[in-house]
Amino acid sequence: MSSPILLPFLLPLPLSPLPPLHSPIILPRSIEDLLMLSMFLLLVLILVIAILCGKRSAKSDEKELSKNLDIQASIFHYGIDGDDKQECAICLCEIEEGEKCRKMKTCGHVFHKDCIDRWFTVELHCPLCRTLVCVVVDRSENVMASSSSFPTLLN
Structure with a gap:
């Protein structure tokens, strides 16, 4: 019988780990x-920038609204007129x-100026008796008179 021919390149090689x-x-x-601290600070x-921009935007909206409102209420410094102390509602x-x-x-109702000015950015009536107290001025400079007969106001 003939002996098998062994070729050296077919012989099994010793196993070694592959490099990664x-x-x-x-x-x-x-x-x-x-790096983690830098990402946190960023x-x-x-x-902070988003919060500041949001506040600035809210203030500018309030200023824009106050330009379009003519508040029918006089501003004064409160003084003592007897014993009838008033409370801001x-x-x-x-x-x-x-x-x-x-x-x-x-x-004739009285409120703190800052309180009622903030109120008028949302509502156009007295917080106590619901009487309409603002005049709405639209962009075309048309004015709606203040009266309790207007159930809704359109700009």
Whole structure:
């Protein structure tokens, strides 16, 4: 019988581990910490900018609205006129001497100026008696008179 012919390239080779295709980048711990801190600070900065822009936008909306409203209420500094202390129905605080107030021309109710001005950015009537106290001025400079006969106002 003939002996098999052994070819050396067909002999099994000893197994050895293959080198990794892409070795992971290992950063020192301090660099990882610095990177995490940088990402956190960037996130905080973005949030602060977003909050500030939102506040600025709300203030500009309030200014724009106040340009379109002619509030029919006089501004005065509250003084002592006897024992009848008044309370602002919006913030529920007593109106102190010297505070800026608004007295509604249509109904005579008195409120802190800042409180009622904020109220008028949302509503156009007295918070106590619901009497319409604002005149709405639209962009074409047409004016609707203030009266309790208007159930709704259109700009």
